Amino acid sequence: DTAVSQTPKYLVTQMGNDKSIKCEQNLGHDTMYWYKQDSKKFLKIMFSYNNKELIINETVPNRFSPKSPDKAHLNLHINSLELGDSAVYFCASSQGVQKISYNSPLHFGNGTRLTVT
Amino acid sequence: AQTVTQSQPEMSVQEAETVTLSCTYDTSESDYYLFWYKQPPSRQMILVIRQEAYKQQNATENRFSVNFQKAAKSFSLKISDSQLGDAAMYFCAYRPRPTTGTASKLTFGTGTRLQVTL
Numbered sequence: 223d224t225a226v227s228q229t230p231k232y233l234v235t236q237m238g239n240d241k242s243i244k245c246e247q248n249l250g251h252d253t254m255y256w257y258k259q260d261s262k263k264f265l266k267i268m269f270s271y272n273n274k275e276l277i278i279n280e281t282v283p284n285r286f287s288p289k290s291p292d293k294a295h296l297n298l299h300i301n302s303l304e305l306g307d308s309a310v311y312f313c314a315s316s317q318g319v320q321k322i323s324y325n326s327p328l329h330f331g332n333g334t335r336l337t338v339t
Numbered sequence: 340a341q342t343v344t345q346s347q348p349e350m351s352v353q354e355a356e357t358v359t360l361s362c363t364y365d366t367s368e369s370d371y372y373l374f375w376y377k378q379p380p381s382r383q384m385i386l387v388i389r390q391e392a393y394k395q396q397n398a399t400e401n402r403f404s405v406n407f408q409k410a411a412k413s414f415s416l417k418i419s420d421s422q423l424g425d426a427a428m429y430f431c432a433y434r435p436r437p438t439t440g441t442a443s444k445l446t447f448g449t450g451t452r453l454q455v456t457l
Contacts, residue, residue: 255445263378263428265447278444312384327374328445330384 225249228313228331235303236339242299243334245313252317253277254296255328256288259310271296303338310335341366343433345448352421353456359406360416360451362431369393370436373407373414374445379427387429390414418453426455 226247235241247254255278256268270278271290285301296313314328342365352358364373375387390398390407397405402419418425428450437443 263450265430267444267446270444310382314384327386327389328384329386330376333382333384335382 226313226315226329226331228311228334230334231332232335232337234337234339237303237305239303240299240301241303241336242297243311243313243336245296245298245331247294247313247315247329249315249329250317251315251326251329252293253315253326254290254293255314255316256296256298257312257314257330259312259333261309265312269296269298300336303336305338308336308338341368341433341435341446343431343446343448345429345431345451347451348449349452349454351454351456352418352425354421354423356421357417357419358421358453360418360429360431360453362414362416362448364412364414364431364433364448366412366433366435368435372434373405374432374434375403375405375414375416376430376432376447377425377427378430378450379424384430388416421455423455423457426453428452 228245253272255270257265259265268282269288273293274290287299290296310333312333313331316326316328344363371392373390377385377387388398388400388403404417406415430450431448432445434445435443
């Protein structure tokens with residue numbers, strides 16, 4: 223009965239590799255997000271999709287590419303991984319009748335700890 | 340740019356006591372939502388409480404309550420009768436009402452680590 227699920231939970235890889243993190247939500251929400259939490263626990267939004275459409279695209283390297291095949295899934299692909307990409311990546315979802323859903327709380331997945339060596 | 344400030348990197352409280360975590364934010368908007376999230380060692384982000392800016396009444400959820408001072412742009416979290424399970428990182432977050440055709444972001448503070456002692 224998991225609401226927002228991410229896989230994998232842990233990901234250890236070498237510099238230069240390409241990796242993907244998958245996210246699925248079964249809450250029926252229409253908006254999904256990717257957040258990055260750095261080593262100091264600071265959480266920063268990376269991307270947001272509403273009904274498969276990109277609505278927030280923060281200043282992140284273009285090595286990061288989100289993909290939303292449908293409104294229940296939002297995957298994150300990272301090319302040419304660098305040491306600085308090591309962090310915990312959180313997927314989240316929220317509900318909004320329209321694109322804008324500022325009053326709906328975000329429901330988070332349990333995070334993916336990415337370690338780049 | 341909207342910013343959220345949590346000036347207490349760490350706090351400690353004894354079991355059964357009350358603790359208040361502070362949060363201030365900077366915005367020129369009048370309509371927005373404020374949230375407190377809890378992140379225990381399990382890493383999960385859990386919504387604790389939320390407050391609508393146009394509601395003067397402070398939100399309450401069981402042992403958790405807020406002191407929302409809109410003019411001062413302050414949004415503190417009070418935890419009463421603290422329990423060992425309350426030990427976690429607590430994040431304050433702000434989200435404005437977006438303008439037409441745009442999306443709004445949930446912006447987090449830097450967090451306060453709460454320790455609960457016996």
